[in-house]
Amino acid sequence: MTRPLTFLALAAFMLGGCSLIPHYDRPAAPxxxxxxxxxxxxxxxxxxxxxxxxxxxxxxxxxxxxxxxxxxxxxxxxxxxxxxxxxxxxxxxxxxxxxxxFPAVTAGGTAERTRTPADLSTTGKTAVGGEYTATLGVSAYELDLxxxxxxxxxxxxxxxxxxxxxxxxxxxxxxxxxxxxxxxxxxxxxxxxxxxxxxxxxxxxxxxxxxxxxxxxxxxxxxxxxxxxxxxxxxxxxxxxxxxxxxxxxxxxxxxxxxxxxxxxxxxxxxxxxxxxxxxxxxxxxxxxxxxxxxxxxxxxxxxxxxxxxxxxFPSITLTASAGSESADMGHLFKGGQGTWTFAPSINLPIFNAGxxxxxxxxxxxxxxxxxxxxxxxxxxxxxxxxxxxxxxxxxxxxxxxxxxxxxxxxxxxxxxxxxxxxxxxxxxxxxxxxxxxxxxxxxxxxxxxxxxxxxxxxxxxxxxxxxx
Missing domain, CATH: 1.20.1600.10 (Outer membrane efflux proteins (OEP))
Structure with missing residues (x-):
């Protein structure tokens, strides 16, 4: 969870970026x-x-x-x-x-149980398995540089x-x-x-x-x-x-x-x-x-x-990140070693747009x-x-x-x-x-x-x- 938290702190810091708004002067009354x-x-x-x-x-x-x-x-x-x-x-x-x-923070969780027939199982036996995830993250947040x-x-x-x-x-x-x-x-x-x-x-x-x-x-x-x-x-x-x-x-x-x-x-x-x-x-x-x-x-x-x-x-930078835990057993979902995270920055640089x-x-x-x-x-x-x-x-x-x-x-x-x-x-x-x-x-x-x-x-x-x- 450390890296996503670091990202969030960095994103908050970047909120103080520069502004390209012209200085406003009230027009003189004619x-x-x-x-x-x-x-x-x-x-x-x-x-x-x-x-x-x-x-x-x-x-x-x-x-x-x-x-x-x-x-x-x-x-x-x-x-x-x-x-x-x-x-x-x-x-x-x-x-x-x-x-x-501000980043839009969302929380999510999924639970999935599957049954595999014996003739499709690699072990030759019927298998029942599951996958559980819990995540917290942000999606497509633009750094306002x-x-x-x-x-x-x-x-x-x-x-x-x-x-x-x-x-x-x-x-x-x-x-x-x-x-x-x-x-x-x-x-x-x-x-x-x-x-x-x-x-x-x-x-x-x-x-x-x-x-x-x-x-x-x-x-x-x-x-x-x-x-x-x-x-x-x-x-x-x-x-x-x-x-x-x-x-x-x-x-x-x-x-x-x-x-x-x-x-x-x-x-x-x-x-x-x-x-x-x-x-x-x-x-x-x-x-x-x-x-x-x-x-x-x-x-x-x-x-x-x-x-x-x-x-x-100017280039625009968009960040997507999430952190959470994943386990095949519901009881082990929040135990140590089950943590997961993703960090997916993207940059868009205008090159040619016909004016x-x-x-x-x-x-x-x-x-x-x-x-x-x-x-x-x-x-x-x-x-x-x-x-x-x-x-x-x-x-x-x-x-x-x-x-x-x-x-x-x-x-x-x-x-x-x-x-x-x-x-x-x-x-x-x-x-x-x-x-x-x-x-x-x-x-x-x-x-x-x-x-x-x-x-x-x-x-x-x-x-x-x-x-x-």
């Missing part, structure tokens, strides 16, 4: 040091920026009803479940590949880590999608309620106009125009009823199940539902976006694959260059998404304030036009125009609030969501 919107980033803002970067979704979305909906989606969404299972699959593949770094196996193991590890970042990216996208779907549903509910109230007002106005027409105060044209307003509002009512139903279907699909029971009442759409990211964030926060980290892990996997392709040019190895190395290098470009593109895309989000946040505040003022002005105009029409000073046309203007301004106010909230959600997603979640 974007500006800070985003174009907001004040310049100063070191004193680092703590605030770090705190913003590490917020979880519960700290970002303040509506308890939305929090319950997001929690339900994280538990039941099928896309997220598939992403998590893919991570486990890649983890298992990494463990399989890593196991090749040039780091090929370790390179493949590192490639599998980086692929596994990339899949985990992909899962996190899927989770952040899911949280953002659920939040946007929730705000869209609540916005369409508000638009539906506004349309119902407006239709009720139009119908009341139509009745008054029709009654005035019966007594000769209003003309047939006035009555016809009032009816047009009613029918137009009915069209909008059907549209928003359909939108609310479809919004609910979309939300249920994202959740992967029905809405939670005893859901708290949703808060009205207004500022403060989504935490505001502080201005002046440095662009290097993008390095923490899961999709960018996923691209970098993919790049590292390609870098490790180059090491494996390089190692293929296959060189082509494989070239392909690995090109694959790395492609992954570098993909990594840089991911950073540029992230930078643009954050910059767009910051620009939207600044302008939507101004737009919402202006729209609020516009709604107030239209309300004043509507009250004045109604009073003048009822007293016979102005025509019905002026009053109907005031009605339509007020309805349109109120619709736009709700739509703008939704757009502002969607921009905040998209900014949360663009910054990589909550890294601690």
């Amino acid at each position: 974007v500006a040091a800070q985003f174009p919107q907001g004040p310049a980033y100063a070191p004193a803002q680092e703590a605030a920026a770090q705190a913003a970067a590490e917020q979880g979704w519960r700290q970002v979305f303040h509506d308890p009803a939305l929090q319950a909906v997001i929690h339900t989606a994280l538990d039941n969404n099928r896309d997220l479940r598939v992403a998590a299972l893919n991570v486990e699959a890649y983890r298992a593949q990494y463990r399989i590949q890593r196991a090749d770094l 040039w780091g090929r196996v370790r390179s493949l193991s590192k490639e599998a590890l980086q692929t596994y880590l990339a899949s985990d970042e992909g899962r996190r990216s899927t989770q952040i996208s899911l949280v953002a999608s659920v939040a946007n779907a929730w705000f869209t549903l609540e916005s369409d509910k508000e638009l539906l309620k506004l349309t119902q109230d407006t239709l009720q007002a139009y119908e009341q106005s139509y009745k008054l106009t029709a009654h005035s027409g019966e007594v000769g105060v209003s003309t047939a044209l006035d009555v016809s125009q009032a009816r047009i307003s009613v029918e137009t509002a009915k069209v909008s009512l059907a549209k928003y009823q359909r939108a609310v139903a479809q919004d609910m279907d979309n939300l249920v699909l994202l959740l992967g199940t029905h809405l939670p029971d005893n859901l708290p009442a949703a808060q009205p759409l207004a500022a403060g539902l989504v935490a505001e990211v502080p201005a002046g964030l440095p662009s290097d926060l993008l390095q923490r976006r899961p999709d960018i980290l996923e691209a970098e892990h993919t790049l590292k996997a390609a870098n490790a694959n180059i090491g494996a392709a390089r190692a293929a040019f 296959s190895l060189k082509a494989s190395l070239d392909y690995a290098k090109i694959e790395k260059d492609v992954d570098v470009a993909s990594y840089e593109k991911a950073i540029q895309t992230g930078f643009q998404e954050v910059a767009d989000g910051l620009a939207a946040r600044q302008t939507y505040k101004q737009q919402l304030q202006a729209q609020t003022d516009l709604v107030q002005a239209n309300q004043d105009y509507y009250r004045l036009a109604e009073r003048r029409y009822r007293t016979g000073i102005d025509s019905n046309l002026t009053f109907l125009d005031a009605q339509r203007s007020l309805f349109s301004a109120q619709q736009s106010a709700i739509t703008d609030r939704l757009s502002q909230l969607t921009a905040e959600v998209n900014l949360y997603k663009a910054l990589g969501g909550g890294w601690k979640e």
Whole structure:
């Protein structure tokens, strides 16, 4: 047993062979040091920026009803479940590949009894014999002299880590999608309620106009125009009823199940539902976006694959060895003098392969260059998404304030036009125009609030969501 044990010790020592993986340097980010919107980033803002970067979704979305909906989606969404299972699959593949770094030790035993007839026996008599063996050994273990196996193991590890970042990216996208779907549903509910109230007002106005027409105060044209307003509002009512139903279907699909029971009442759409990211964030926060980290892990996997392709040019040594005992008598199997061993090293030296190895190395290098470009593109895309989000946040505040003022002005105009029409000073046309203007301004106010909230959600997603979640 001494020689096989010596072999195993030698094999363990050879695990520390050289590596042909190129030195990895993270590519420089092809974007500006800070985003174009907001004040310049100063070191004193680092703590605030770090705190913003590490917020979880519960700290970002303040509506308890939305929090319950997001929690339900994280538990039941099928896309997220598939992403998590893919991570486990890649983890298992990494463990399989890593196991090749170590010898696979197996134990075995055989027992054989044979009876030889007298006419076939060398002694002329019937003979009964047996053979028993017990072995412990390794088979086809590659000495990793040039780091090929370790390179493949590192490639599998980086692929596994990339899949985990992909899962996190899927989770952040899911949280953002659920939040946007929730705000869209609540916005369409508000638009539906506004349309119902407006239709009720139009119908009341139509009745008054029709009654005035019966007594000769209003003309047939006035009555016809009032009816047009009613029918137009009915069209909008059907549209928003359909939108609310479809919004609910979309939300249920994202959740992967029905809405939670005893859901708290949703808060009205207004500022403060989504935490505001502080201005002046440095662009290097993008390095923490899961999709960018996923691209970098993919790049590292390609870098490790180059090491494996390089190692293929060198000889590979494979060892097979076993040790045990053998005896014709079961009772003597483990007695002294019955020991056996085998040691069968083999070497494979590539001599001619028509350029296959060189082509494989070239392909690995090109694959790395492609992954570098993909990594840089991911950073540029992230930078643009954050910059767009910051620009939207600044302008939507101004737009919402202006729209609020516009709604107030239209309300004043509507009250004045109604009073003048009822007293016979102005025509019905002026009053109907005031009605339509007020309805349109109120619709736009709700739509703008939704757009502002969607921009905040998209900014949360663009910054990589909550890294601690």
